[in-house]
Structure formats: structure tokens, C-alpha cells
Amino acid sequence: MSGQAAAADVAAHTLVCRLERIPREAGVCALVDGRAVAVFRTHDDEVFALGNYDPFSRASVLARGIVGTRGDVPFVASPMHKQGFDLRTGQCLDDAAVRVPTYDVAVRDGTVLVGPARESPGEGP
């Protein structure tokens, strides 16, 4: 989930960028095994990874959304039509039936690594 929750198999991870390359409360898009993955960094330097594909607009854009909080939930708002997604779970905050995939992500020596998708939520490709 976060930098603390490191994945066991670093070798299976894709190197994304240095942590500083992701501005606080913003995302970047990474290419992981041919897939577009949105990697976010929150104000307290936690790092999360979601599929970049927005199931509502069917465009690869989530990394370009605004990052903030809804209540205690860290979230990103799709830049297309503003639906919110929980950065921790990929759950859409505006539609209980929609969820985007989440990816293992870790920070090793200041470098961000993204692992395989955690589960297939049945949404998006």
C-alpha cells in the first residue's frame, strides 16, 4: 500500500521515478507492463498506485486529477468529470459499484517502485 508496506519481491516491481519527481498531492503516470498506472504522493509522503484508466470517461487520465481528502479519505478527483476515487482501495466515492485496480507500490532508497495489480475489480480493461 504505502512506502512502509513494502512488497517482498522487488524484482517484480517496475522502477517508476524518484519520489521527488512526484509533487506532493499530485500524481504521475507510469508505464507498468504495458499498462498506464497512476502513482500518487499525498501531503504526508504516502504513495499510492491506481489504474490510470477512468472507467467513467473511458480515458487514461486519473494521474492528472486533483488530490486531496474527503473526510479522512485520501482521494483523487478524475480530471474529466470529477468522480472521486479512494487512493487506498480504488473504490469510487461517488458510485459504490465502481472501483479501479490498485497496485503494490513501494519507496526504496527514494525510488518509487510499482508492483503487480492487487486484484481485478472487474472494471476497466
Place this chain on the structure above:
Amino acid sequence: MSPHLRRTLVVVGHGMVGHRFVQAAIERGLTETHDVVVVGEEPRPAYDRVALTSFFDVGAEALSFLPDGEYDDPRVRLLLGTTVEEVDPAARTLRLSDGGELAYDELVLATGAAPFVPPVPGHDLPGCFVYRTIEDLEAIREAAAGARTGAVVGGGLLGLEAANALHGLGLETHVVEMAPRLMPVQVDDAGGATLARHVEALGLRLHTGVATEAVVERDGRAAGLDLGEETVEADVVVFSAGIRPRDALARAAGLDVAERGGVLVDEQCRTSDPHVWAVGECAAPGGRMYGLVAPGYAMAEVVVDALLGGAGAFTGADMSTKLKLMGVDVASFGDAFATTDGALELVLADAVAGLYKKLVVSEDGRRLLGGILVGDASAYGVLRPMVSSGIELPDNPEELILPAARGGGAEVVLPDEAQVCSCNDVSKADIVAAAACDGTTRAGATCGSCKPLVKKVVEDYYASQGRTVDRSLCEHFAMTRQELFDAVAVHGHTSFDEVVAAHGTGRGCDVCKPTVASVLASQLGRHVLGEGRAVLQDTNDAYLANIQRDGTYSVVPRVPGGEITPDGLIVIGEVARDFGLYTKITGGQRIDLFGARLEQLPDIWRRLVDAGFESGHAYGKSLRTVKSCVGSTWCRYGVQDSVRMAIDLELRYRGLRSPHKLKGGVSGCARECAEARAKDFGIIATEKGWNLYVGGNGGATPAHARLLAGDLDDETLVRYLDRFLLYYIRTADRLQRTAPWIDSLDGGLDRVREVVVDDALGLGAELEAAMARHVAGYRDEWRDTLEDPEKLARFVSFVNAPDVPDPHIGFRVERDQQVPAEPGGPVVLGSAIPVGAPR
């Protein structure tokens, strides 16, 4: 219904009431069965006579109810500049001043009233006027130009309006009233005295309890008034000593008239001839004429109802009045003179503050019967409906009129049937019903005095429905955008972190972050992507381009005023060709280039910037374009150089961040080819300069811009625009365009005029200085981004594979250009769709 069965309805008179009648006839379907012919003697269609005095500030066009000169219903024909000479009720015909004859099935008289001119010697000398029509005011203005002094005969409501106008035209002005006080019909002696102190403090000279014996003549012109014991100088004399119903046509036709004048009508406003009706000031229901617009509107509705077979009746009207004269509130409602048996008076008089407030209550002290308010009529909106609805007074009724600081401002819950808008007869229940379905009513559309109450009724209703009227920006900021703007200015914040730490909670969201970014941009004027601000911006501002449905962007270079050289066109064409961009001409007279991938944007900008283009801010809540017609350089009709003005204004305000997008337009003559009145600010050339219109937009809720000021020179135009734009930017809500912003201000467009033209807040110089800083600090956002590697680093497809195009994006060809593959359809990740065009 077949055409030969259609009936003809003739309306005589196109004043406010005649217009309302036609509107109601269209709205309620009377024109399905009737052809309507309206005969109006004035040269122009109906206009807002209640606001007549504002003609001097805004001109005739702004007062018009029919700016397009015709109704939006082809079955209504308007004959202007035409009088009816004679009515023949037996033959059902009438004869027109142009010699023509009209046959009617039904006839509606809406001839209004004429000013009463006392038959004193000299009353018809040159220099003597009445105050009724736009032509009267034009004549007064012309006479005042060479005059020093003026006098108004009559100190009633209209007399004071006229005196205010003469004063405004720079004349030393006298007011002569025969009664012992001003506004004798509406206020009592103490109220009149309070009003007199206000009026005299403004420099008017009052003469009450005095009769005008003659108009003094000098060189064949009016030169003063003989008041018996004294003579006052007056180069301009205005008679405003009451009005008389214009019933001459009806008299000549043999219709019954009332003893004191006016066409006698029954409760359905039918005259003694069953096919002739009379409405408004020319009518006398039950023998009494009503000299206000609201009863006239009610009569118009009743006649439409009767012609549709309804049973509506006019049974008298609320003669309550509220107005602002020379900045002084005056209101009178219900039984203002305590004529009811046993009525008690509760009076608050504060000569120091210039306040006089009187409540008339029933003998048992439980019900409000009427009242008078001078100096502060803010309680009128609540008090007047209390009279008509008869609800019980609170235990301490004085709290209703005490200033809030002294324990006043009692809360009153009106019953549903309470009439909130007396001009248009809209009850509280009507407003609540409209609010429930997001509909509208006419409440507040005529005199506007009930607007604060309407707002409160709507807010109370929403609150009762659990729909918050809480104007918080979002969960992170319990404040409005305006409050936020002020807080940022006062504390000098320069970042979102500072703002949220000081005034908010949490880490913000997609609502408050762009709002804070916009506020910071308006105040700091620094690059929107600088110093950590990129993460606050919506994606369009964040990438200085407009996101499209497939996640690509469109690019719009600025083309100021829509003027572009052939070489410029060629560059845009070459860039579009080389990057495979779809091109389309925009409504703002420029060219939109679609289908640019994120990582292509800097390369595209570089080509454009090198050729002299810059960002057009098509992506920002900011100035978009200033559209222009070709103007006097080429057009045989043009009277001013609209292209130059549009370019100057677009370059002046480019990059200005605002609560919503801003658009402008400049037309070189009254033909208005630039459609400037559909813009937030529209400028239309006149022979003498420019007319400035504000508050227009297209879109889902179109609004026509309204005249703010007329015949301005270039410098004044720019000064007013600077003030207008910054006043809007500082005080509007998030995503509130100029039209609803103007409506949301207490006083509406008049308030804007006070602040922008009259500088009532004393903010003018500050706003102009702030705009000067904006102009001096402007930099092209594209160029700055190209010159800053840190900003440029964000423009990659993948942070770990910057040159690999996102495989999600694919195109197909439609009408020889590339467009998104399978619009809206599923996109298969990782498949080998060819991406983009050759570079």
C-alpha cells in the same frame, strides 16, 4: 381553428400595462385564437416608466421591455407612433392618426394617464415640461444644458423624482408643494419632515404649503415661479402635480366614465360596452383610479382571464409604495394614516440618524395595519406582507423597526398566502412552489423592493428541506469565495498550504484547490504552474490546454480581436498539419487545434510561440476572447474602429483569472455584428464614443448584457471596465458568471453602476491600480513554461517512458481529419493502435 375564425383584439396604448397585457395574452394562449394589434402613440415600444429617471444614466434602450422591437409571437402586431383618433363601439372599429381604420372583436384601452398641469398663467411657455415619457426627459435634458436653475411643481413621489433629475442635471432646484409636507399621499407630517431634512441636505430647496400662482416669463420663456410671497428663479419648470386618467377616447365613444375621471369598469375590467375593456391608469374600477403599476398589471391579467372565459376579478389593490429617492428610503403601506377605528401608532423617530418609522397596529395590538418608513425601509419587505396576511404581531412589535444594533430585526414567519411581491402578485406559496421544482416566478421583477424577502423565503425553504443554503465552498472551507478572497488579501497568503492551515480543514479537493488557485492568481499574478500551484489547478489550467474526451488536449493560440495575418494563418495550418491536429474555427474568432497528446504540447507551443503566438487562455477561468466586427476600417456602416478596441482590450485583460470564464465583444455600430451583448462585457460604438454593456452570456442560460454607461470615450471605457472586472473578480461566487453575479447584488445593475461609475465605495482607484499591476505583470504562460525545465518535466506521457505514447489514445479519420477512435466506445489497452500522425 381555421384562420377565418380568428378574432381580432386591439390594444390601445403600449405602456407598461399594455405590454403586460400582451405578454399575458401570449403566455396564456389568447393569441391561439386572437390576432393582437397594439397601437402605441410613443415612437418606441413599452419601457420601464417606473425607472424613467435612470434614462439619464443608461439611455432609452436599457429601459426597453422589447429591445428587439417586436414580440416573439407573429400574431402580435405593433403599430408605434400611431394614435387612435376615434372609437366606434357600435361598428367595432377605430380610426387611426395615419388615416387607417381597424376593426376589432375586442378592444382593450390601456391609454394610461397624463400629467396634470395646473392652469396657471404661463404654464405653456417654452421651458415648461412634464415628466412622463422618454421624449419629455430628452427635452428636459436639452433645456437643462443651457440653464442654471430649475423648479418642480409638485412634491409628491413623481415630483421628487423629477427634482432629483434636475438636480442631477446640475440645476439649482426648487420643489414647490401645495400640501404642508412632501409626499402628502404616502407619509404623515413627521415622516414628511424627516424626508425634507434628507432632501434639503442634498441641496434641494423646498417650499411646502405654497401654491404656484404663475410661471414668470422673460424673453418669451419660463424664468421662474411666482409663489405669491416670493418668486424663485427657474429656467426649467417641470409640472408634476398629479396625474389624470386619459379617458377622452372612451368619453367621445359614449362609454361611462367615473365622476373623478377614468373609464368606469366592473370587476372584470369591462366597460359599459361589453366588447371594450380598460386597464391601468385610464381605468376606474368601482369609480377609483389606481396610479401605480401593480394594480394595472393585475387588471391586465384579469382581462386576459376574462377573454379566456375565466372568472378572475379585480377587487382593489394594495397601494403600498417603497422607493429610494435621492438615496433616501421611503415606504408607505396599508393604513399608513391610522384611519381604522381604534388604531394605535408605534413611532420610532431619530432625527439625528434621519429615521422615522411608524407602525399602525390594531386596537388590541395584535395585528399590523400599516406603516410609514423614512430613512430606512429595510423592514418593508417583511412588514407589508404582514398587513395583507393578518398574521399576529410578535410580543415586542417595536423590534420590527428598531435598527438591528438596538435589538431590532425580529424574525417573522409569514403564512403561505402572504403576498411577497405586490407588483406581480406572487405569494410566499408561489415562491416556495417554484423553489421546490427549481422554477421561477416574476417576484422582484418590477420594482425589486421584495428581492431580499424573496431570497429569504427561498433560503428558508431550502433549509427546511435540508438543502443547505450553507454557502460554504466545500467541506474544507466554511466560507464563500468572496470571504476567501478577502481573507487571502488581508493575510497576504501566497500558497494553498497557508490558506488551508489558517482558514480550512483537511487537505482540500477539486473544488477548493482551483478556487484558491484562482484567488491567488488574481491577487499575486504569478505563473499558474509556479511554486507548487500546478497541483491546485484543474487539468486544463494544469496543462495550459483543454482536455478532450479521449484525454488528449486542444490548443488555442490567442488571435486578439479575431484579426490574423495570412502568415499567421499559415503557421497555424502548418502546425496542425505537422502534428496531425484536427482544426476547427471557434465561436470566439480563433482556431482550435484538437488531438494533442500531453507530451506533444510543449513542441506545439514552441512552434507557435516562435511564430509570435501566445496562449489564448482557452483553458482558464479567465478572459477568453474579445470578439469584434470589422469596424469602421472596412465597413461602410461602422462608426468606430471596433477591431482596434477589441485588440486593445483583449491584450489588456489577457490572462486575468476570474471566478468563471470571461468573454468580451466590440461592435463598430448599432448593427451589433459582433454580438457584443451576448458577452460578459460588450461594447457598441456610438457616434460619440462607446456604450458599455455588462452581464451577457450565451450557453444554457442566455442573458443579454445590459447598459452600464453610454457614450464613453476610450479612457473612461477602459477605466469602467477595469473597475467592473475587478469588482466582479473580488466579489463573485465560484463559477458564477457576470449575469447571475449582477443579479445577486443588492440593487443589481444599479449597484454595479454605483460602484463602477459613481465610485460609491471609493474603490475605483484601488481597482484601477490592481488592474494596472495585472497588465504590467502579464507574461505568456506557454513561453514561461517552455523556458522552465521544472515545469516542462510534467509534460510526459509516462514518467518512466517519456517518449512512449499512451496506447489508450487512438484516432480514426472523419471528413479528412483525425478524430478520437470510436467516440465513447471501449478502448483496448495495449493493442497496437497507430498513434498520432508522423512528426
